[in-house]
Amino acid sequence: MAARIACLDLDTFFVSVERLLDPSLVGQPVVVGGRKGSRGVVTSASYEVRTLGVRSGMPMMEAARLAPNAIFVPTRHDTYGPYAAQVRAVLERYCPVVRTASIDEFFLDFAGCERLYARPGDIDADATILRVVRELREAIQAEVKLPASVGIGTTRPVAKMASGRAKPAGVLLVRAGEERAFAGPLPVRRYPGIGPVAEARLAGMGITTLGQLLEVPDEDARVGALAASLRVGLGAGLRAGGGTRLPERDRPAFQEHDASAEGSLSNERTFFVDVGDTLVAEDALRALAERVTWRLRRRGARARTITLKLRFADFTTITRGRSVPPTHNESDVLAVVFDLLRGAWPKRARIRLLGVQLSNLVEPDPQVALFAPPRPRMGAAIDAVRDRFGYDAIRMGAVARPGAEAGVVGRAGSRVR
DNA sequence: TCTGGGGTCCTAGGACCC
DNA sequence: TCTGGGGTCCTAGGACCC
Numbered sequence: 416m417a418a419r420i421a422c423l424d425l426d427t428f429f430v431s432v433e434r435l436l437d438p439s440l441v442g443q444p445v446v447v448g449g450r451k452g453s454r455g456v457v458t459s460a461s462y463e464v465r466t467l468g469v470r471s472g473m474p475m476m477e478a479a480r481l482a483p484n485a486i487f488v489p490t491r492h493d494t495y496g497p498y499a500a501q502v503r504a505v506l507e508r509y510c511p512v513v514r515t516a517s518i519d520e521f522f523l524d525f526a527g528c529e530r531l532y533a534r535p536g537d538i539d540a541d542a543t544i545l546r547v548v549r550e551l552r553e554a555i556q557a558e559v560k561l562p563a564s565v566g567i568g569t570t571r572p573v574a575k576m577a578s579g580r581a582k583p584a585g586v587l588l589v590r591a592g593e594e595r596a597f598a599g600p601l602p603v604r605r606y607p608g609i610g611p612v613a614e615a616r617l618a619g620m621g622i623t624t625l626g627q628l629l630e631v632p633d634e635d636a637r638v639g640a641l642a643a644s645l646r647v648g649l650g651a652g653l654r655a656g657g658g659t660r661l662p663e664r665d666r667p668a669f670q671e672h673d674a675s676a677e678g679s680l681s682n683e684r685t686f687f688v689d690v691g692d693t694l695v696a697e698d699a700l701r702a703l704a705e706r707v708t709w710r711l712r713r714r715g716a717r718a719r720t721i722t723l724k725l726r727f728a729d730f731t732t733i734t735r736g737r738s739v740p741p742t743h744n745e746s747d748v749l750a751v752v753f754d755l756l757r758g759a760w761p762k763r764a765r766i767r768l769l770g771v772q773l774s775n776l777v778e779p780d781p782q783v784a785l786f787a788p789p790r791p792r793m794g795a796a797i798d799a800v801r802d803r804f805g806y807d808a809i810r811m812g813a814v815a816r817p818g819a820e821a822g823v824v825g826r827a828g829s830r831v832r
Numbered sequence: 833t834c835t836g837g838g839g840t841c842c843t844a845g846g847a848c849c850c
Numbered sequence: 851t852c853t854g855g856g857g858t859c860c861t862a863g864g865a866c867c868c
Binding site: 837838839840841842843844845846847848849850 | 858
Protein backbone atom coordinates (compact mmCIF):
# COMPACT_ATOMS: atom_id res chain seq x y z
CA MET A 416 0.00 0.00 0.00
CA ALA A 417 1.70 3.14 -1.20
CA ALA A 418 1.15 6.66 0.07
CA ARG A 419 -1.17 7.88 -2.64
CA ILE A 420 -3.78 10.09 -0.93
CA ALA A 421 -2.91 13.78 -1.11
CA CYS A 422 -4.46 16.67 0.78
CA LEU A 423 -3.91 20.06 -0.82
CA ASP A 424 -4.53 23.12 1.29
CA LEU A 425 -4.36 26.70 0.01
CA ASP A 426 -2.23 28.72 2.41
CA THR A 427 -4.08 31.63 4.11
CA PHE A 428 -6.48 31.41 1.18
CA PHE A 429 -8.59 34.56 1.62
CA VAL A 430 -5.51 36.63 2.44
CA SER A 431 -3.71 35.25 -0.62
CA VAL A 432 -6.61 36.18 -2.91
CA GLU A 433 -6.88 39.66 -1.42
CA ARG A 434 -3.16 40.09 -2.10
CA LEU A 435 -3.68 39.08 -5.71
CA LEU A 436 -6.37 41.74 -6.04
CA ASP A 437 -4.35 44.34 -4.15
CA PRO A 438 -0.60 43.74 -4.41
CA SER A 439 0.12 46.46 -1.87
CA LEU A 440 -0.97 43.90 0.76
CA VAL A 441 1.91 41.58 -0.10
CA GLY A 442 4.34 41.30 2.79
CA GLN A 443 2.02 43.28 5.07
CA PRO A 444 0.25 41.98 8.19
CA VAL A 445 -3.27 41.26 6.89
CA VAL A 446 -6.44 40.12 8.64
CA VAL A 447 -9.50 39.16 6.58
CA GLY A 448 -12.74 39.06 8.55
CA GLY A 449 -15.73 40.99 9.79
CA ARG A 450 -15.52 44.74 9.97
CA LYS A 451 -13.25 46.06 12.67
CA GLY A 452 -15.27 46.97 15.71
CA SER A 453 -18.26 44.93 14.57
CA ARG A 454 -19.43 41.56 15.83
CA GLY A 455 -17.22 39.61 13.49
CA VAL A 456 -14.43 37.07 13.61
CA VAL A 457 -11.20 36.51 11.72
CA THR A 458 -11.66 34.30 8.67
CA SER A 459 -8.04 34.36 7.46
CA ALA A 460 -4.85 35.69 9.00
CA SER A 461 -1.51 36.22 7.25
CA TYR A 462 1.62 34.66 8.71
CA GLU A 463 2.79 38.12 9.77
CA VAL A 464 -0.11 38.40 12.21
CA ARG A 465 -0.14 34.75 13.23
CA THR A 466 3.19 35.33 14.91
CA LEU A 467 1.34 37.86 17.06
CA GLY A 468 -1.22 35.25 18.07
CA VAL A 469 -4.02 36.09 15.65
CA ARG A 470 -6.00 33.01 14.59
CA SER A 471 -9.02 32.42 12.39
CA GLY A 472 -12.23 32.26 14.40
CA MET A 473 -10.94 34.87 16.82
CA PRO A 474 -13.18 37.90 17.52
CA MET A 475 -12.05 40.92 15.49
CA MET A 476 -11.77 42.96 18.68
CA GLU A 477 -9.14 40.64 20.00
CA ALA A 478 -7.27 40.52 16.70
CA ALA A 479 -7.18 44.31 16.68
CA ARG A 480 -5.73 44.30 20.17
CA LEU A 481 -3.05 41.71 19.29
CA ALA A 482 -2.17 43.26 15.93
CA PRO A 483 -3.04 46.96 16.10
CA ASN A 484 -0.97 47.75 13.00
CA ALA A 485 -2.48 45.06 10.79
CA ILE A 486 -4.47 45.88 7.68
CA PHE A 487 -8.07 44.74 8.19
CA VAL A 488 -9.88 43.65 5.04
CA PRO A 489 -13.59 42.76 5.04
CA THR A 490 -14.41 39.22 3.87
CA ARG A 491 -15.86 39.21 0.35
CA HIS A 492 -17.53 35.83 0.16
CA ASP A 493 -18.43 35.93 -3.52
CA THR A 494 -14.86 36.70 -4.51
CA TYR A 495 -12.96 33.57 -3.55
CA GLY A 496 -14.96 30.79 -5.21
CA PRO A 497 -13.69 31.39 -8.76
CA TYR A 498 -10.07 31.09 -7.57
CA ALA A 499 -10.84 27.78 -5.88
CA ALA A 500 -12.43 26.63 -9.14
CA GLN A 501 -9.24 27.52 -11.03
CA VAL A 502 -7.21 25.50 -8.56
CA ARG A 503 -9.50 22.53 -8.99
CA ALA A 504 -9.13 22.73 -12.75
CA VAL A 505 -5.35 22.47 -12.40
CA LEU A 506 -5.70 19.52 -10.02
CA GLU A 507 -7.90 17.67 -12.46
CA ARG A 508 -5.13 17.80 -15.04
CA TYR A 509 -2.86 15.92 -12.65
CA CYS A 510 -5.19 13.51 -10.89
CA PRO A 511 -8.29 11.60 -12.03
CA VAL A 512 -9.95 11.66 -8.60
CA VAL A 513 -10.33 15.08 -6.98
CA ARG A 514 -12.67 15.78 -4.10
CA THR A 515 -13.41 19.30 -2.90
CA ALA A 516 -13.46 19.22 0.91
CA SER A 517 -13.97 22.95 1.42
CA ILE A 518 -13.27 26.19 -0.40
CA ASP A 519 -9.54 25.91 0.29
CA GLU A 520 -8.97 22.17 0.66
CA PHE A 521 -8.93 19.26 -1.79
CA PHE A 522 -8.24 15.55 -1.56
CA LEU A 523 -6.64 13.66 -4.44
CA ASP A 524 -6.45 9.90 -4.93
CA PHE A 525 -3.59 8.78 -7.15
CA ALA A 526 -4.60 5.11 -7.00
CA GLY A 527 -3.47 3.39 -10.16
CA CYS A 528 -1.48 6.39 -11.38
CA GLU A 529 1.89 5.39 -9.99
CA ARG A 530 3.00 3.41 -13.02
CA LEU A 531 1.34 5.67 -15.52
CA TYR A 532 3.24 8.67 -14.13
CA ALA A 533 6.54 6.87 -13.44
CA ARG A 534 9.71 8.31 -14.96
CA PRO A 535 13.09 6.59 -15.27
CA GLY A 536 14.53 8.67 -12.42
CA ASP A 537 11.86 7.61 -9.89
CA ILE A 538 13.22 5.02 -7.48
CA ASP A 539 9.75 3.93 -6.31
CA ALA A 540 6.04 4.77 -6.36
CA ASP A 541 6.43 7.25 -3.51
CA ALA A 542 9.06 9.13 -5.51
CA THR A 543 6.70 9.28 -8.49
CA ILE A 544 3.80 10.70 -6.48
CA LEU A 545 6.08 13.16 -4.71
CA ARG A 546 7.44 14.45 -8.01
CA VAL A 547 3.98 14.79 -9.56
CA VAL A 548 2.65 16.58 -6.49
CA ARG A 549 5.55 19.03 -6.52
CA GLU A 550 4.84 19.77 -10.19
CA LEU A 551 1.18 20.29 -9.43
CA ARG A 552 1.93 22.63 -6.53
CA GLU A 553 4.23 24.65 -8.78
CA ALA A 554 1.58 24.75 -11.50
CA ILE A 555 -0.95 26.27 -9.09
CA GLN A 556 1.62 28.82 -7.99
CA ALA A 557 2.50 29.70 -11.60
CA GLU A 558 -0.98 29.71 -13.13
CA VAL A 559 -3.32 30.78 -10.33
CA LYS A 560 -0.62 32.60 -8.32
CA LEU A 561 -1.71 31.05 -5.06
CA PRO A 562 0.54 29.29 -2.54
CA ALA A 563 -0.52 25.78 -1.53
CA SER A 564 0.77 23.02 0.72
CA VAL A 565 0.33 19.32 0.12
CA GLY A 566 0.47 16.34 2.46
CA ILE A 567 0.65 12.80 1.10
CA GLY A 568 -0.08 9.60 2.99
CA THR A 569 -1.81 6.25 2.98
CA THR A 570 -5.06 7.57 4.44
CA ARG A 571 -6.94 10.86 4.50
CA PRO A 572 -6.22 11.75 8.13
CA VAL A 573 -2.51 11.19 7.60
CA ALA A 574 -2.50 13.24 4.40
CA LYS A 575 -4.38 16.01 6.18
CA MET A 576 -1.99 16.13 9.12
CA ALA A 577 0.96 16.03 6.71
CA SER A 578 -0.39 19.04 4.81
CA GLY A 579 -0.47 20.93 8.09
CA ARG A 580 3.19 20.12 8.66
CA ALA A 581 4.08 21.04 5.08
CA LYS A 582 2.99 24.67 5.48
CA PRO A 583 3.86 27.14 4.19
CA ALA A 584 4.13 26.28 0.51
CA GLY A 585 5.63 22.85 1.03
CA VAL A 586 5.09 19.18 0.27
CA LEU A 587 5.41 16.36 2.81
CA LEU A 588 5.03 12.64 2.18
CA VAL A 589 4.55 10.18 5.04
CA ARG A 590 5.60 6.73 3.86
CA ALA A 591 3.52 3.63 4.51
CA GLY A 592 4.54 2.21 7.87
CA GLU A 593 5.79 5.54 9.19
CA GLU A 594 2.38 6.89 10.20
CA ARG A 595 2.78 6.28 13.90
CA ALA A 596 6.29 7.66 14.00
CA PHE A 597 4.97 10.77 12.26
CA ALA A 598 1.77 11.28 14.24
CA GLY A 599 2.74 9.91 17.64
CA PRO A 600 4.44 13.07 18.96
CA LEU A 601 1.64 15.36 17.73
CA PRO A 602 -0.97 16.78 20.13
CA VAL A 603 -4.29 14.91 19.96
CA ARG A 604 -5.93 18.07 18.66
CA ARG A 605 -4.13 17.68 15.33
CA TYR A 606 -6.10 14.60 14.41
CA PRO A 607 -9.04 15.54 12.17
CA GLY A 608 -12.20 15.14 14.21
CA ILE A 609 -10.67 15.80 17.61
CA GLY A 610 -11.78 19.26 18.67
CA PRO A 611 -11.60 21.30 21.86
CA VAL A 612 -14.11 19.16 23.77
CA ALA A 613 -12.46 15.81 23.06
CA GLU A 614 -9.07 17.38 23.67
CA ALA A 615 -10.10 18.60 27.12
CA ARG A 616 -11.63 15.27 28.07
CA LEU A 617 -8.53 13.40 26.97
CA ALA A 618 -6.35 15.83 28.89
CA GLY A 619 -8.43 14.94 31.93
CA MET A 620 -7.29 11.36 31.44
CA GLY A 621 -3.70 12.47 31.13
CA ILE A 622 -3.63 11.93 27.36
CA THR A 623 -2.18 14.78 25.32
CA THR A 624 -0.40 13.18 22.35
CA LEU A 625 -1.63 10.85 19.64
CA GLY A 626 1.06 8.35 20.68
CA GLN A 627 -0.31 8.26 24.22
CA LEU A 628 -3.84 7.81 22.93
CA LEU A 629 -2.79 4.83 20.83
CA GLU A 630 -0.86 3.19 23.64
CA VAL A 631 -3.73 3.04 26.13
CA PRO A 632 -4.52 -0.67 26.52
CA ASP A 633 -8.08 -1.74 25.72
CA GLU A 634 -8.54 -3.17 29.20
CA ASP A 635 -7.60 0.09 30.90
CA ALA A 636 -10.67 0.89 32.98
CA ARG A 637 -9.62 4.50 33.48
CA VAL A 638 -10.10 5.22 29.82
CA GLY A 639 -13.52 6.52 29.06
CA ALA A 640 -15.70 5.46 26.17
CA LEU A 641 -14.47 8.57 24.39
CA ALA A 642 -10.84 7.50 24.33
CA ALA A 643 -11.85 3.98 23.38
CA SER A 644 -13.91 5.14 20.41
CA LEU A 645 -11.32 7.69 19.32
CA ARG A 646 -8.65 5.04 19.44
CA VAL A 647 -10.61 2.87 17.04
CA GLY A 648 -10.71 5.61 14.43
CA LEU A 649 -7.17 6.63 15.12
CA GLY A 650 -5.73 3.16 14.79
CA ALA A 651 -7.52 2.69 11.49
CA GLY A 652 -6.54 6.13 10.27
CA LEU A 653 -2.90 5.52 11.01
CA ARG A 654 -2.87 2.09 9.46
CA ALA A 655 -2.16 1.85 5.76
CA GLY A 656 -5.41 1.14 3.96
CA GLY A 657 -7.15 1.30 7.31
CA GLY A 658 -10.82 1.61 7.99
CA THR A 659 -12.71 4.76 8.62
CA ARG A 660 -14.61 4.77 11.90
CA LEU A 661 -15.11 7.89 13.93
CA PRO A 662 -12.79 10.81 13.14
CA GLU A 663 -12.36 9.85 9.52
CA ARG A 664 -15.18 11.61 7.75
CA ASP A 665 -17.10 10.93 4.55
CA ARG A 666 -16.57 7.26 4.55
CA PRO A 667 -16.72 5.84 1.03
CA ALA A 668 -13.57 7.80 0.49
CA PHE A 669 -14.11 9.85 -2.65
CA GLN A 670 -17.66 9.27 -3.69
CA GLU A 671 -19.20 12.34 -5.23
CA HIS A 672 -22.81 12.24 -4.24
CA ASP A 673 -25.91 13.59 -5.85
CA ALA A 674 -25.50 17.25 -5.07
CA SER A 675 -29.07 18.22 -5.85
CA ALA A 676 -30.68 16.04 -3.20
CA GLU A 677 -28.07 15.77 -0.48
CA GLY A 678 -27.34 17.72 2.61
CA SER A 679 -28.88 21.00 3.66
CA LEU A 680 -28.90 24.70 2.90
CA SER A 681 -28.97 27.48 5.42
CA ASN A 682 -28.60 31.21 5.76
CA GLU A 683 -28.21 33.03 9.03
CA ARG A 684 -27.45 36.49 10.25
CA THR A 685 -26.10 38.05 13.39
CA PHE A 686 -27.58 41.47 14.10
CA PHE A 687 -25.42 44.48 14.79
CA VAL A 688 -27.54 45.05 17.87
CA ASP A 689 -29.67 42.45 19.65
CA VAL A 690 -33.28 42.57 18.51
CA GLY A 691 -36.40 42.76 20.65
CA ASP A 692 -38.84 43.93 17.98
CA THR A 693 -40.99 41.32 16.24
CA LEU A 694 -41.23 43.34 13.04
CA VAL A 695 -37.47 43.63 12.74
CA ALA A 696 -37.08 39.90 13.36
CA GLU A 697 -39.71 39.09 10.74
CA ASP A 698 -38.04 41.34 8.19
CA ALA A 699 -34.78 39.50 8.79
CA LEU A 700 -36.54 36.15 8.35
CA ARG A 701 -38.03 37.38 5.09
CA ALA A 702 -34.59 38.19 3.76
CA LEU A 703 -33.16 34.85 4.93
CA ALA A 704 -36.05 32.82 3.53
CA GLU A 705 -35.83 34.64 0.22
CA ARG A 706 -32.14 33.94 -0.13
CA VAL A 707 -32.16 30.33 1.00
CA THR A 708 -35.14 29.34 -1.16
CA TRP A 709 -33.47 30.96 -4.15
CA ARG A 710 -30.41 28.82 -3.57
CA LEU A 711 -32.65 25.76 -3.22
CA ARG A 712 -34.40 26.48 -6.53
CA ARG A 713 -31.06 26.89 -8.24
CA ARG A 714 -30.21 23.38 -7.07
CA GLY A 715 -33.43 22.08 -8.48
CA ALA A 716 -34.40 20.55 -5.15
CA ARG A 717 -37.16 20.84 -2.57
CA ALA A 718 -36.96 20.71 1.20
CA ARG A 719 -38.98 18.48 3.50
CA THR A 720 -37.72 20.07 6.71
CA ILE A 721 -37.65 23.75 7.65
CA THR A 722 -35.70 24.79 10.71
CA LEU A 723 -35.53 28.12 12.51
CA LYS A 724 -32.37 28.92 14.44
CA LEU A 725 -32.36 31.43 17.27
CA ARG A 726 -29.44 32.73 19.26
CA PHE A 727 -30.28 34.93 22.20
CA ALA A 728 -28.29 37.78 23.69
CA ASP A 729 -26.71 35.40 26.23
CA PHE A 730 -25.54 33.22 23.30
CA THR A 731 -27.80 30.28 24.12
CA THR A 732 -28.86 28.81 20.82
CA ILE A 733 -31.95 26.80 19.99
CA THR A 734 -33.43 25.29 16.84
CA ARG A 735 -37.06 24.54 16.07
CA GLY A 736 -37.91 22.52 12.99
CA ARG A 737 -40.92 21.09 11.20
CA SER A 738 -41.45 18.55 8.45
CA VAL A 739 -43.56 19.75 5.55
CA PRO A 740 -44.61 18.61 2.09
CA PRO A 741 -41.58 19.21 -0.17
CA THR A 742 -41.35 22.88 -1.11
CA HIS A 743 -39.04 25.47 -2.62
CA ASN A 744 -41.34 28.43 -2.13
CA GLU A 745 -40.42 31.39 0.01
CA SER A 746 -44.00 31.83 1.18
CA ASP A 747 -44.20 28.24 2.50
CA VAL A 748 -40.90 28.62 4.33
CA LEU A 749 -41.88 31.98 5.73
CA ALA A 750 -45.21 30.73 7.07
CA VAL A 751 -43.40 27.96 8.95
CA VAL A 752 -40.57 30.04 10.38
CA PHE A 753 -42.95 32.81 11.50
CA ASP A 754 -44.99 30.20 13.33
CA LEU A 755 -41.89 28.60 14.85
CA LEU A 756 -40.65 32.01 15.94
CA ARG A 757 -43.87 32.71 17.83
CA GLY A 758 -43.47 29.48 19.79
CA ALA A 759 -39.76 29.78 20.45
CA TRP A 760 -39.27 33.43 21.38
CA PRO A 761 -39.76 34.05 25.10
CA LYS A 762 -41.15 37.44 26.07
CA ARG A 763 -38.44 40.00 26.80
CA ALA A 764 -35.63 37.86 25.37
CA ARG A 765 -33.40 39.66 22.86
CA ILE A 766 -32.27 37.92 19.71
CA ARG A 767 -28.66 38.01 18.54
CA LEU A 768 -28.94 35.73 15.51
CA LEU A 769 -31.65 34.33 13.27
CA GLY A 770 -31.19 31.49 10.79
CA VAL A 771 -33.29 29.50 8.34
CA GLN A 772 -32.20 26.02 7.38
CA LEU A 773 -33.67 23.76 4.70
CA SER A 774 -32.87 20.07 4.96
CA ASN A 775 -34.14 16.64 4.00
CA LEU A 776 -33.77 17.77 0.42
CA VAL A 777 -35.50 15.76 -2.26
CA GLU A 778 -35.81 15.74 -6.03
CA PRO A 779 -39.07 17.30 -7.13
CA ASP A 780 -41.70 14.61 -7.52
CA PRO A 781 -43.18 14.97 -11.04
CA GLN A 782 -46.59 13.73 -9.82
CA VAL A 783 -46.75 16.34 -7.10
CA ALA A 784 -45.21 19.04 -9.26
CA LEU A 785 -48.11 18.63 -11.65
CA PHE A 786 -50.50 19.97 -9.04
CA ALA A 787 -48.19 22.35 -7.27
CA PRO A 788 -48.87 26.02 -7.86
CA PRO A 789 -46.51 27.44 -10.50
CA ARG A 790 -43.98 29.98 -9.33
CA PRO A 791 -45.52 33.44 -9.74
CA ARG A 792 -44.32 35.23 -12.86
CA MET A 793 -42.60 38.03 -11.00
CA GLY A 794 -40.81 35.52 -8.78
CA ALA A 795 -39.60 33.64 -11.83
CA ALA A 796 -38.40 36.88 -13.42
CA ILE A 797 -36.44 37.81 -10.30
CA ASP A 798 -34.88 34.35 -10.22
CA ALA A 799 -33.84 34.73 -13.84
CA VAL A 800 -32.11 38.04 -13.20
CA ARG A 801 -30.34 36.69 -10.15
CA ASP A 802 -29.23 33.56 -11.97
CA ARG A 803 -27.48 35.81 -14.48
CA PHE A 804 -26.21 38.68 -12.35
CA GLY A 805 -26.02 37.29 -8.84
CA TYR A 806 -28.35 37.37 -5.88
CA ASP A 807 -27.69 40.98 -4.93
CA ALA A 808 -28.60 42.30 -8.37
CA ILE A 809 -32.14 42.68 -7.04
CA ARG A 810 -33.43 43.37 -3.56
CA MET A 811 -36.97 43.19 -2.36
CA GLY A 812 -38.11 46.59 -1.05
CA ALA A 813 -39.13 45.36 2.38
CA VAL A 814 -35.84 43.56 2.66
CA ALA A 815 -33.72 46.44 1.45
CA ARG A 816 -35.31 48.93 3.82
CA PRO A 817 -37.30 47.69 6.80
CA GLY A 818 -40.68 49.34 6.79
CA ALA A 819 -40.54 50.35 3.15
CA GLU A 820 -43.51 49.53 0.98
CA ALA A 821 -43.19 46.27 -0.89
CA GLY A 822 -41.85 46.33 -4.40
CA VAL A 823 -38.70 45.48 -6.23
CA VAL A 824 -35.81 47.84 -5.84
CA GLY A 825 -32.76 47.87 -8.07
CA ARG A 826 -29.20 47.96 -6.83
CA ALA A 827 -29.07 51.76 -6.79
CA GLY A 828 -32.37 51.97 -4.98
CA SER A 829 -34.43 52.95 -8.00
CA ARG A 830 -37.74 51.19 -8.28
CA VAL A 831 -37.86 48.56 -10.97
CA ARG A 832 -41.50 47.95 -10.56
C1' DT B 833 -11.68 39.94 23.80
C1' DC B 834 -17.47 38.61 23.85
C1' DT B 835 -17.93 34.77 20.43
C1' DG B 836 -19.43 34.69 11.74
C1' DG B 837 -21.51 31.79 8.44
C1' DG B 838 -21.66 27.78 5.79
C1' DG B 839 -21.76 23.05 6.29
C1' DT B 840 -21.47 17.50 7.97
C1' DC B 841 -22.11 13.88 11.14
C1' DC B 842 -23.66 11.73 15.41
C1' DT B 843 -26.69 10.82 19.43
C1' DA B 844 -30.82 10.27 21.90
C1' DG B 845 -35.64 10.26 23.19
C1' DG B 846 -40.36 9.77 21.83
C1' DA B 847 -44.04 8.62 18.52
C1' DC B 848 -45.84 5.23 15.91
C1' DC B 849 -46.33 0.77 13.76
C1' DC B 850 -46.32 -4.22 13.53
C1' DT C 851 -53.76 -6.18 32.68
C1' DC C 852 -47.88 -3.71 34.67
C1' DT C 853 -46.06 -4.23 29.83
C1' DG C 854 -41.71 -7.41 24.38
C1' DG C 855 -38.93 -6.06 20.68
C1' DG C 856 -37.62 -4.21 16.36
C1' DG C 857 -37.81 -0.64 12.80
C1' DT C 858 -38.37 4.00 11.19
C1' DC C 859 -39.38 8.80 11.37
C1' DC C 860 -39.19 13.18 13.67
C1' DT C 861 -37.05 16.60 16.50
C1' DA C 862 -33.27 18.91 19.23
C1' DG C 863 -28.79 19.48 20.44
C1' DG C 864 -23.94 19.33 20.04
C1' DA C 865 -19.09 18.39 18.22
C1' DC C 866 -16.45 19.45 14.60
C1' DC C 867 -14.52 21.49 10.12
C1' DC C 868 -13.00 25.51 7.23
